[in-house]
Amino acid sequence: MDAIILQILNGLDKGSAYALIALGLTLIFGTLGVVNFAHGALFMIGAFCAVTLSRILTLSHVVVDSTKTDFLGRPLEVQVPYVYDIFGEATGAAIIDWAVPLSILFAIPVMLMVGVAMERGLIKYFYKRPHADQILVTFGLAIVLQEIIKYFYGANPIPTPAPSAFTGSFDFGAILGFDPNTIIYPYWRLVYFAFAAVIIGAVFAFLQFTTFGMVVRAGMADRETVGLLGINIDRRFTIMFGLAAAVAGLAGVMYTPINSPNYHMGMDFLVLSFVVVVVGGMGSLPGAVLAGFLLGILESFASMREVIDLIPGINQVIIYLVAIVILLTRPRGLLGRKGVMED
Amino acid sequence: MSKTNLTRRGLLRSGAVAGAGVALPTIFTGSSVAAFTNEPTGSTVTLGFNVPQTGPYADEGADELRAYELAVEHLNGGGDGGMMNTFSSKALNGSGILGKKVQYVTGDTQTKSDAARASAKSMIEKDGAVMITGGSSSGVAVAVQALCQEAGVIFMAGLTHSNDTTGKDKRANGFRHFFNSYMSGAALAPILAKNYGTDRKAYHLTADYNWGYTTEEAIRNSTEAMGWETVAAVKTPLTQTDFSSYIAPVLQSGADVLVLNHYGGNMVNSLTNAVQFGLREKVVNGKNFEIVVPLYSRLMAKGAGANVKGIYGSTNWHWSLQDEGTKAFVKSFGTKYGFPPSQAAHTCYAQALLYADAVQRAGSFNPCAVAEALEGFEFDGMGNGKTLYRAEDHQCFKDVLVVRGKENPTSEFDLLEIVEITPVEQVTYDASIFGGQLGTCNPGA
Numbered sequence: 141m142d143a144i145i146l147q148i149l150n151g152l153d154k155g156s157a158y159a160l161i162a163l164g165l166t167l168i169f170g171t172l173g174v175v176n177f178a179h180g181a182l183f184m185i186g187a188f189c190a191v192t193l194s195r196i197l198t199l200s201h202v203v204v205d206s207t208k209t210d211f212l213g214r215p216l217e218v219q220v221p222y223v224y225d226i227f228g229e230a231t232g233a234a235i236i237d238w239a240v241p242l243s244i245l246f247a248i249p250v251m252l253m254v255g256v257a258m259e260r261g262l263i264k265y266f267y268k269r270p271h272a273d274q275i276l277v278t279f280g281l282a283i284v285l286q287e288i289i290k291y292f293y294g295a296n297p298i299p300t301p302a303p304s305a306f307t308g309s310f311d312f313g314a315i316l317g318f319d320p321n322t323i324i325y326p327y328w329r330l331v332y333f334a335f336a337a338v339i340i341g342a343v344f345a346f347l348q349f350t351t352f353g354m355v356v357r358a359g360m361a362d363r364e365t366v367g368l369l370g371i372n373i374d375r376r377f378t379i380m381f382g383l384a385a386a387v388a389g390l391a392g393v394m395y396t397p398i399n400s401p402n403y404h405m406g407m408d409f410l411v412l413s414f415v416v417v418v419v420g421g422m423g424s425l426p427g428a429v430l431a432g433f434l435l436g437i438l439e440s441f442a443s444m445r446e447v448i449d450l451i452p453g454i455n456q457v458i459i460y461l462v463a464i465v466i467l468l469t470r471p472r473g474l475l476g477r478k479g480v481m482e483d
Numbered sequence: 484m485s486k487t488n489l490t491r492r493g494l495l496r497s498g499a500v501a502g503a504g505v506a507l508p509t510i511f512t513g514s515s516v517a518a519f520t521n522e523p524t525g526s527t528v529t530l531g532f533n534v535p536q537t538g539p540y541a542d543e544g545a546d547e548l549r550a551y552e553l554a555v556e557h558l559n560g561g562g563d564g565g566m567m568n569t570f571s572s573k574a575l576n577g578s579g580i581l582g583k584k585v586q587y588v589t590g591d592t593q594t595k596s597d598a599a600r601a602s603a604k605s606m607i608e609k610d611g612a613v614m615i616t617g618g619s620s621s622g623v624a625v626a627v628q629a630l631c632q633e634a635g636v637i638f639m640a641g642l643t644h645s646n647d648t649t650g651k652d653k654r655a656n657g658f659r660h661f662f663n664s665y666m667s668g669a670a671l672a673p674i675l676a677k678n679y680g681t682d683r684k685a686y687h688l689t690a691d692y693n694w695g696y697t698t699e700e701a702i703r704n705s706t707e708a709m710g711w712e713t714v715a716a717v718k719t720p721l722t723q724t725d726f727s728s729y730i731a732p733v734l735q736s737g738a739d740v741l742v743l744n745h746y747g748g749n750m751v752n753s754l755t756n757a758v759q760f761g762l763r764e765k766v767v768n769g770k771n772f773e774i775v776v777p778l779y780s781r782l783m784a785k786g787a788g789a790n791v792k793g794i795y796g797s798t799n800w801h802w803s804l805q806d807e808g809t810k811a812f813v814k815s816f817g818t819k820y821g822f823p824p825s826q827a828a829h830t831c832y833a834q835a836l837l838y839a840d841a842v843q844r845a846g847s848f849n850p851c852a853v854a855e856a857l858e859g860f861e862f863d864g865m866g867n868g869k870t871l872y873r874a875e876d877h878q879c880f881k882d883v884l885v886v887r888g889k890e891n892p893t894s895e896f897d898l899l900e901i902v903e904i905t906p907v908e909q910v911t912y913d914a915s916i917f918g919g920q921l922g923t924c925n926p927g928a
Contacts, residue, residue: 295541299788
């Protein structure tokens with residue numbers, strides 16, 4: 141029982157990341173009809189927003205400490221961040237410690253700009269082209285973006301820790317009456333799950349309760365009619381692309397303490413996120429979220445030792461197996477609508 | 484009167500065929516005027532540096548390339564000479580190799596066996612490389628080593644830690660300076676027993692490929708011999724990035740030590756996840772929970788950040804060693820590039836010098852003569868103390884470093900501290916235990 145609860149918890153944070161990326165993918169597909177293979181790269185760029193901000197915050201000047209020596213026997217050059225000079229050491233250290241949450245503020249405008257630039261600069265020329273062309277161009281774009289990031293940040297993962305207040309793990313087992321240490325869960329992953337829930341809720345509320353959202357939903361249902369009503373639907377869709385980019389970017393920012401970001405982290409998530417979208421049903425936002433969590437939890441169960449011992453290799457194929465079963469029984473995915481990608 | 488069949492057209496045709504035959508690279512011909520593949524005939528000799536320039540190990544590859552460039556500079560008489568000054572063999576004199584200026588070409592292994600073979604093949608066939616060296620993966624090392632054996636050139640392996648490289652997959656043309664999984668296990672186990680006791684329950688997470696298996700086997704064998712019990716060993720996919728679902732059940736298993744048989748990005752992520760789960764703050768079976776990383780690399784320690792603090796592992800070499808060879812190399816490298824070299828850079832630099840020295844002593848670039856000069860060669864002054872290139876399996880035997888993540892690093896390079904230098908006798912094994920056959924040396928041509 142405790143093992144099952146543990147794996148459900150585990151699946152939640154992985155599912156949160158899948159759900160956030162798949163949500164953005166579905167938004168773009170639903171509004172613009174574009175299959176965006178560069179979406180994983182947006183997740184990665186978001187993560188590197190956190191890296192960039194923590195680098196900006198730790199910009200330093202050199203103070204020579206003559207009591208110590210460096211590896212060549214010269215006096216040690218100690219890097220002192222400018223924020224220490226500006227805010228004092230204690231406040232400066234706290235600001236650096238909270239770099240990841242602060243990056244949210246930094247990433248939102250950056251990701252909106254990246255998204256809008258991507259849509260206006262490249263993707264809009266591919267609206268009327270076949271999906272295969274869109275996949276090729278966005279996949280190419282993803283490779284270009286990750287190579288740019290690698291050029292500036294190198295190939296190694298860059299540690300980007302969570303604030304020290306969130307290190308360690310929470311003992312769920314103790315609350316639920318199990319032995320201590322049987323069900324533990326890192327604090328930051330709880331934060332990630334809560335953050336994902338807030339973002340998902342905000343996106344749905346935005347689409348459901350604002351006029352802008354209503355127009356976008358109308359455009360998703362019938363773009364031509366909305367255009368005939370004199371509404372500039374293209375401009376709204378561009379903004380939606382920016383919004384989807386920001387959602388992916390924020391998912392990336394908050395993910396950095398879970399796994400040190402590197403240039404190909406986007407690709408690691410991309411394929412799985414597409415499976416999530418397909419399983420959830422192309423164009424269905426609730427489907428994307430539901431499938432994200434479902435597959436995240438199933439993946440966690442499949443990596444249990446007892447399960448691997450029973451069916452070796454299941455941990456590597458579970459998501460695809462589930463995708464096959466769901467597509468065979470429900471060809472449009474869990475919550476897919478009729479007519480999407482079926483013309 | 485004799486009649487000749489010599490016609491103008493016939494002469495041209497046979498001339499063209501003969502010309503094409505002579506022009507063919509020697510690698511394609513069974514016999515030719517050259518005694519061996521890519522025999523250098525001019526005033527220069529070309530070495531092929533096959534390192535990961537793209538892909539996940541690109542940073543490690545870049546450091547290897549820096550080391551090779553430094554070695555070439557030193558071989559050609561430039562710079563301060565580095566470890567050439569401390570190397571016990573004095574055959575090298577800064578005038579290139581056998582009086583020929585050293586040139587080099589580079590290839591990108593991408594840490595993929597097929598790409599690495601293709602780039603090595605191209606350097607041998609198109610650029611005339613007489614020796615191939617480098618790499619940051621055992622899969623690549625084994626693949627390129629086999630290619631060099633077929634092509635008739637020497638392969639001086641870069642960073643490869645699997646027992647197989649000089650075990651079941653060893654080749655007469657291949658040589659490894661780096662240590663291996665067995666040595667890691669033999670060096671680590673006594674330190675682990677001393678610090679964590681002999682009554683421990685270990686849980687292994689193992690990368691699901693060749694190197695992972697040999698490392699798990701080595702660590703299990705040596706820790707179980709010390710009295711530890713292995714509670715479970717779980718294989719994790721090489722492509723895994725989030726290890727939470729593998730780490731969460733560790734505490735439930737009753738284990739009090741987690742051994743991460745992971746390297747590269749796998750190690751960075753699994754260690755980070757394990758620390759996030761707060762494993763190291765837990766007390767299990769009345770003991771503090773501990774984590775062990777059998778193969779440490781400074782570049783990876785950097786990726787894992789503060790998570791490495793206090794965690795034991797082993798390494799081939801570290802820049803903070805205080806022998807003359809290390810000091811000379813760190814000074815040379817640090818002055819040129821501004822930071823200390825990694826263990827990958829060290830092994831590659833040493834391999835380039837060892838090859839050049841063997842050629843110089845053999846008086847020939849012929850791979851068979853070079854192999855003979857390297858086999859059973861004993862040397863010192865290269866940063867690892869007295870070292871033997873064992874003739875039976877072409878594996879270097881030297882002291883192994885047991886290291887620990889430093890609690891209070893003074894810089895981004897100062898991440899590991901040396902806990903013990905395990906003497907070579909403790910990590911030496913019988914050459915036959917891993918099987919495989921060296922075969923005979925192939926000079927190609």
